[in-house]
Amino acid sequence: MIRTLVVDDDYRVAKVHADSVGRVEGFVSVGQAHSCEEARTMVQALQPDLLLLDLYLPDGHGLDLLRSLGELTLDPRPDFIVITAARDIASVRSAMQLGAMYYLVKPFGFGQLREQLVAYRQLHDGLGEHAVANQQTVDALYGLLRGPVARIADSRRMPPTMAGVLDIVRAADPDVSAADVAERVGVSRATAQRYLADMLRRGLVELVLNYGSKGRPEHRYRVKRPA
Missing domain, CATH: 3.40.50.2300 (Response regulator)
Structure with missing residues (x-):
């Protein structure tokens, strides 16, 4: 608590x-x-x-x-x-x-x-999960606090590629990786990751850390759920 x-x-x-x-x-x-x-x-x-x-x-x-x-x-x-x-x-x-x-x-x-309390809780929990952070993790953690500030929920108001990325995340069951998004949209993984990071900051999607049997956790994304 x-x-x-x-x-x-x-x-x-x-x-x-x-x-x-x-x-x-x-x-x-x-x-x-x-x-x-x-x-x-x-x-x-x-x-x-x-x-x-x-x-x-x-x-x-x-x-x-x-x-x-x-x-x-x-x-x-x-x-x-x-x-x-x-x-x-x-x-x-x-x-x-x-x-x-x-x-x-x-x-x-x-x-x-x-x-804001929910955003803080997500940051608090996220910081507790990492001993060392790469830039992707840092961006995701900062995005947790920035998310509620500037939400754009209607994909019709977005650039076409961003709208396509959001539609794929919405259709995912239960979540999706940047590599999967890149393949389905037809863009590079780096481009997909950039759009996902932007939507994370906007509060449209949330980060899911998938811990496998070894190595660093995989970053996956799903539509932001109500608090």
């Missing part, structure tokens, strides 16, 4: 977010903090995997809180998703520089939060 700490100065909002976390498979809310000081204490005591972090806190800024976590004995330091009303680009840029998994601007619905 991914142990999640909600940090928000509004007690009601914090409870809503904590309840939302509990509704997503693979997550558990371990607590709610309402100030920087309380959050630091709870992070030290609970060692959460993930913070849902508001930026406007009564005794400081959420990003300053993150910087101060370096003073604590944490192994590793928790990941974080920003949940805030702050819309200024400076805050967005600073959050990105500090390693934010995502930046959700209030108000947002449960569906948006669930989408």
